[in-house]
Amino acid sequence: MFTIDHLVQPQTIEEAYQILHEHASNTVLGGSAYLRLGSKKIRTAIDLANLQLDSIKEQDNQFVIGAMVTFRDLETHPALKTYFNGMLPQSVRNIIGVQFRNVVTVGATVYSKYGFSDLLTALLALDTEVELHQGGRMPLANFLAKPYPKDILTRIFIQKNNRQAVYQDLRNSKSDYPILNTAVSCLENQWRIVVGARPLKAAIAVAASQELSGKATLSPADIKNAAQKAAEELSFGTNLRGTAEYRQAMCSVLVNRAITEVEACK
Amino acid sequence: MQIETILNNQRVTLEIVPDEMLADTLRRYGLLSVRQGCDTSCCGLCTVWIDGKPTLSCSTLAYRVSGKRVTTIEGVQGEAEEFAQMLVAEGAEQCGFCSPGFILTVLAMKHELKNPTEEQIIHYLTGNLCRCTGYMGQLRAIKKYLGVE
């Protein structure tokens, strides 16, 4: 059973950051959907509700998504439904249900680096940056690559650069967590293949991506080859939803389908 | 601690503790339609509206509805009954335990989506689990309610 001794809604991000560091158990609240799953003893829980971090702003060159934006906001945002072939809404739409997606937030998901995340896989295939209050702005891939000191994720930025992108996943029951997911994108013949829920967190299949990049058109053999490479270069694990062996096999299937679909969009 | 909220259209002050979830607060204040079916945010039974949006009350800290409008099925009895009549005519309430959260989601969908397709209806309601009915009767009732072919 989790406990919270105090709850605060700071008026500035700096104040929130100060409180966060007052005690080791002080915690920033996300959507709090997973709070009850753990047994955290929180001295002060910090709610970012007053910091205007709950909107999606479309600017000329980027989308700015506040940490407190919910999955449902992503799912229903008119511009995101069309941009990147609607990949972002697509990636979150099968997660549990509307009432759940009205609770969970982008910030908590990205900050927690959940392995099963659908959103992280999709974001990683785009040109996404993460803004930490103290740590500053950095590419999502860098953020995912190593641990950072306790900080507050404030916003994420996605470049509006007409990347063609496709999200694919494999689930057993359709509202289950994914057995595996993938997002593939292409910008000016530069490809990026991301695979998540392996069940390790989303990662870029670098070699496979490079294999495709630079080519004006792709043959089925190119695609098959890259999909195979992705399955070879990434690592896979076993959990209740599937074995490493199956995940690896599915990786080439999903990646193949995703590349084919992106190629068709170009 | 105390929070001010508009609960079922009435401005109220609720006495809460920091780690109390809204579902527990609501039951404590006698809104017994609010049920919990899981501890992992995935059954939809505890659905209430926060500022009109269907939300899991089991996963929302009560503190966070401060200044917001909270609606349970007790607050929309007339509208709920109109749909419930159709649900019951299909026999699709069965044990009834998940019905309040389900009905609130149906009404929220009606407010949010214009002329939803069958696919959109199913998608909107995926977060409401039901073990009794097999969902088909619920779908028939919704289609009648919304006039969907």
Place this chain on the structure above:
Amino acid sequence: MRVVGKGIAKIDGLSIATGKPAYTEDLAAANALVIKILRSPHAFAKIKTIDTAEAKKLAGVVCILTHKDVPKVRFTLAGQSYPEPSPYDRLILDELVRYVGDEVAIIAAVNEKIALQARDLIKVEYEVLEPVLDFETATEHPSMVHPEDDLFCNFDTGLIKEKNIASSQKVEYGNVEEAFEQCAVVVEETYYTQAQAHAMMETYRAYSYLDPAGRLVVVSSTQIPFHVRRQLARALQIPASRIRVIKPRIGGGFGGKQTTVAEIFPALVTLKTGKPAKIIYDRRETFTCSSCRHAMRIKVRLGADADGTIRAIDIDALSDTGAYGEHASTVVSLVGEKTLPLYNKTKALRFVAHAVYTNKMNAGALRGFGATQGTFAVESTVNKLAEALKMDPSEIRLQNLIKAGETCLPYEGKLLGSSSLHRCIQRGKELIGWQEKYPGKDLGNKVRAVGMAVTMQGSGIAGIDTASAEIRLQDDGNYTLLIGSTDLGTGSDTILAQMAAEVLETPLENIAVYAADTDVSPYDPGSYASSTTYVTGMAVVKAAEDLRQQILQRGAKFLESIPEEVEFDGKIITTLDGTKNIGLEKLAYLSVLGAGKCQLVGHGTHGSNVSPPPFIAGFAEVEVDKETGQVNLVDYVAMVDCGTVVNPNLARIQVEGGVVQGIGLALYEDVRYDQKGNLLTNSFMQYKIPCRKDIGNITVGFEESFEPTGPFGAKSIGEVVINTPAPAIAHAVYNAVGVRITKLPITPEKVYMGMYK
């Protein structure tokens, strides 16, 4: 008929749908003590010491009970009529804990938080023992799950505790080996059916208090109030006359609430403290510490003549009953009992079964109750046999299945009273498009294919379960129907009222239904074994006919006539010559007015010597992704013979709900443990029941038959509905990609591995 056969809305429907307080927790007193249970972290261990001193010091803790504080009399929690055929292998709290989650201590405090804090302060020292986790090797395991000397069973069910066998049985009709030798084709397969969770939306819960006379009142979400009372009396060692059990509305049961799960804990606390107490299981406890479907290994051998006539069936079943033996012998016996009678051209049959103890959560009753497991194994083998014979799987069934008026080896000489199963198969084939679609069609990356299975269940437990009903004519001419059956949401209260209304020729609104309360209701074993419509229904019909007879008698008396010369149309009693009449209302108030009068009460008690089977023919159409192995259920057709359909709407929902639960068993649901016996699937996150997007289209149809022993010709419907999806979907998957799944559930990975590895 006026009321029977109509799709009438449930009498409590609107109220429960709109969230009125009607369930156990809604009714618990606000000041009730909150109970939490300290549970074993080990699959098998002996408690060496328990130190509750620190926990007891915590302000707000009212009592903490351990194995030292409970009676030492063993009992079973199986919801069965006394004497139960389940072993008496439990204590309220035992020194030996037999699975992860087994009860160690009961904590009662003024609120949940304090109860949980106190739980964390209890110190327990365990001697950890080697657990028995694999049911296939349980009989040879050096550990004995139940070494106690006072382990006891009312019947010889073949319990051998030294070998961890809770039950063993064998039946044989004819000479099986000889019959197989004469067969032109013999097929054989071994199947594994997994444990399944009930996953009813309302978790287990109960609360208790002492009434002004000092009697213990237990309010519980239970299917079996009378069995609960009897079990409480034995477990707590107090007379049953001091106990009252009340069942409010139930948020689903599916057989889970046919086992007493939570009631004993508040009852014990209330007895010890004199205070009201409640226990609400959370979802994790519900998954971890209640019961589940028995996982089984079933070997089936089928032999047939060259023309497809099935001549011999041999079934060997091994069932995992877990740490306690609730329903161990009866569930596994239904593997044979509900499959062997189907194919009645047989010369010989054999059924051998064992149920074994393991150190996992006990299994128990779950919709389908062994028939589900047996149907998957036998029907899958029938499909395999059809292939071996190059026959259409529907044709082999039409050729071999029992028909009304026929007998079969297990019921030698007894004739089947009703069946429309052959019509169900014909109609189901039309609805699924069998002729065009069987076996399947390649669509490139995907394949579409169809599959089928048939099944039977029973209606009540023949020769054992007996229900009673009472109908009172109230002072102003309306009726109160008193029953002890337990509407789980199925609508049985409504269905029983429909039957009473039919006999009494009165509108449904004129009948108030009250159920179930052991102080008030006439005895009923409870709602399980598909018994309520058939057994309790017949009791209601008898009670209504009894009351009707009394109305005629009393009316005739008032009219100075004789019963044979008056008639009753539901409102007015009139002499046959039409000269005199008296209204029911007047008769009613005159019956309770003045000296020497007597309120009219109709009584009915019914038990049946037969358990007439309802039947279903199930058809699945799937689309299988050849690259991923993913199975998408496109369409499911269930054609049902439940005799007369008493309420088409409620029957249809029962079928749809049962089919979807069967789809869950087929495709998603799987109770899984780790190497140490910890349950991994302890939430709806990890244990997936079908969601709205998983089920495709479901078509339900009824082919009515008339069951001569049932009320208005009705049989049962509650359980039979869950049995066909698993074998029908497995068959469709085989027809799609040639992978024969013998181990449920059918996950994409298993299908993929079957195709490529």
